[in-house]
Amino acid sequence: MNQLTDISTVGEYDVVVCGAGPAGIGAAIAAARGGASTLLVEQLYHVGGMGTATPVNTWCDTHGGTIFDELEQRVDALGQASRRFNPKGHTYPRGRVTLRGATVAMVALKMLRDAGVEVMFGATAARPLVEASQVKGVFIANRAGIFLLRAHTVIDCTADAMVAAGAGAQCLMGDPEDGRIMHVNFMFSIGGIDTDKYEQQKPDDAELIEMIRAAHADGRLHAPKGVFRPAPEVFPYHPPEQVLVTHSWEIEKVDCSDPQAVNDTLVDCQLRALEVIEFLRQCLPGHEQCFVSRFWEILGTRESRRIVGNYMVTRADVLTGAKFDDGIAQACFFIDFHDSPPGVSIPYTLEYKQKNIPPPGEWYEIPYRCLVPESVRGLLVAGRCICCDRSALASLRVMPTCMFLGQAAGTAAAMAAKQGIRVDEIDGAAVKQALGGESWSYM
Numbered sequence: 365m366n367q368l369t370d371i372s373t374v375g376e377y378d379v380v381v382c383g384a385g386p387a388g389i390g391a392a393i394a395a396a397r398g399g400a401s402t403l404l405v406e407q408l409y410h411v412g413g414m415g416t417a418t419p420v421n422t423w424c425d426t427h428g429g430t431i432f433d434e435l436e437q438r439v440d441a442l443g444q445a446s447r448r449f450n451p452k453g454h455t456y457p458r459g460r461v462t463l464r465g466a467t468v469a470m471v472a473l474k475m476l477r478d479a480g481v482e483v484m485f486g487a488t489a490a491r492p493l494v495e496a497s498q499v500k501g502v503f504i505a506n507r508a509g510i511f512l513l514r515a516h517t518v519i520d521c522t523a524d525a526m527v528a529a530g531a532g533a534q535c536l537m538g539d540p541e542d543g544r545i546m547h548v549n550f551m552f553s554i555g556g557i558d559t560d561k562y563e564q565q566k567p568d569d570a571e572l573i574e575m576i577r578a579a580h581a582d583g584r585l586h587a588p589k590g591v592f593r594p595a596p597e598v599f600p601y602h603p604p605e606q607v608l609v610t611h612s613w614e615i616e617k618v619d620c621s622d623p624q625a626v627n628d629t630l631v632d633c634q635l636r637a638l639e640v641i642e643f644l645r646q647c648l649p650g651h652e653q654c655f656v657s658r659f660w661e662i663l664g665t666r667e668s669r670r671i672v673g674n675y676m677v678t679r680a681d682v683l684t685g686a687k688f689d690d691g692i693a694q695a696c697f698f699i700d701f702h703d704s705p706p707g708v709s710i711p712y713t714l715e716y717k718q719k720n721i722p723p724p725g726e727w728y729e730i731p732y733r734c735l736v737p738e739s740v741r742g743l744l745v746a747g748r749c750i751c752c753d754r755s756a757l758a759s760l761r762v763m764p765t766c767m768f769l770g771q772a773a774g775t776a777a778a779m780a781a782k783q784g785i786r787v788d789e790i791d792g793a794a795v796k797q798a799l800g801g802e803s804w805s806y807m
């Protein structure tokens with residue numbers, strides 16, 4: 365497994381965090397603030413993951429932990445946060461918030477550096493160094509080549525459990541019965557729209573769906589595995605700027621742990637974007653001069669690997685508002701599946717949401733054991749690839765929860781470094797206590 369061991373070691377840290385999305389930011393800041401020497405490795409050239417590399421800038425209505433609260437306050441102080449709001453049927457009293465992606469990237473980077481985190485951009489965690497089932501570091505690939513970073517603890521925040529899978533941790537993916545995986549989205553933004561004309565003359569949803577269906581039927585639009593989803597209303601930027609008009613292809617059954625599948629999807633979608641522009645120019649009022657202004661950097665992935673850990677959060681835990689002695693993150697977002705067949709809309713009625721959320725005024729907790737792989741030591745996993753069933757994933761995958769999970773992982777890793785023990789030996793109840801979990805409330 366570790367043929368790369370003759371490669372030179374360029375650093376040794378208490379904690380190496382792989383992936384700088386919401387989970388990775390939370391993990392690295394918490395580890396460094398806890399006194400651990402911490403390095404954050406990110407394959408892109410900025411932090412924030414989905415929250416900054418795509419127009420997914422709305423942090424859903426649920427708890428995010430104190431690092432998220434601080435990030436939000438700092439972004440707000442710069443005038444780049446929306447007022448918190450709730451879509452119809454959503455009940456978390458604080459609501460959700462839209463934070464401008466580029467501002468999040470800068471502010472989070474400052475928080476990381478102020479905490480003492482070293483940040484390494486353009487660096488891919490290629491494979492863990494594993495000795496006797498214990499992760500001892502990570503092989504990193506960047507433009508200088510391949511090298512080894514040693515670590516007391518590695519935290520896998522890659523969203524796809526890249527490090528855990530490389531270390532031999534057992535992972536699950538998709539629906540065990542029919543193999544369904546939540547849809548991925550390829551997102552792109554368009555410019556050149558006469559928005560006044562569009563607003564005055566826009567078709568209603570049924571007309572739009574019919575136009576898309578007809579365009580597929582007569583060969584003007586091709587989407588072998590998915591549907592084109594015009595979504596100008598989905599990602600509204602906060603005032604005073606205009607709406608960022610973003611469309612996407614929503615595609616079924618892409619295994620995002622498979623680089624070939626991701627590659628094929630991106631090639632296909634980028635080619636299809638030309639067809640979409642032609643379709644929009646012909647069919648939508650105000651779109652006669654439109655153009656693609658930006659492809660977003662990463663394929664929007666809702667579901668890939670989930671590790672098999674020491675506990676699996678379940679649908680029942682979500683729906684009953686389960687609490688645990690080692691509950692290290694709280695969450696209350698509804699079970700938001702995106703895996704219905706193309707063209708079939710998701711049944712997000714008020715009734716659906718009321719049935720698929722913790723009881724009113726309640727939250728569920730995520731045990732520390734879900735971050736600890738069953739069969740690998742010295743490794744924690746945070747973000748959407750923790751140990752959970754698919755229903756729980758559909759709730760906990762949102763960005764505030766991922767940051768909360770990262771904060772817990774970083775806190776535990778710093779405790780392990782201080783005590784000279786492995787993260788899998790840490791008492792989850794002590795992590796909960798360090799996070800103030802004894803006095804958590806719904807708000």
Ligand SMILES: Cc1cc2nc3c(=O)[nH]c(=O)nc-3n(C[C@H](O)[C@H](O)[C@H](O)COP(=O)(O)OP(=O)(O)OC[C@H]3O[C@@H](n4cnc5c(N)ncnc54)[C@H](O)[C@@H]3O)c2cc1C
Pocket residue numbers: 382383384385386387388405406407408412413414415420421422423424487488489490521522523526548549663664665666746747748749761762763764766
């Ligand atoms: C279309 C879509 C819409 C969504 N809408 C919302 C929404 O409105 N609100 C909300 O709260 N959530 C939303 N989500 C969910 C949310 O965006 C993700 O589940 C969440 O960002 C996951 O956080 P994460 O930190 O686990 O991973 P990510 O945000 O995916 O971050 C992972 C990071 O790791 C890096 N990385 C990966 N592999 C490596 C490696 N080997 N080496 C180094 N770096 C690596 C990546 O570049 C990335 O920066 C949406 C998701 C999708 C797909």
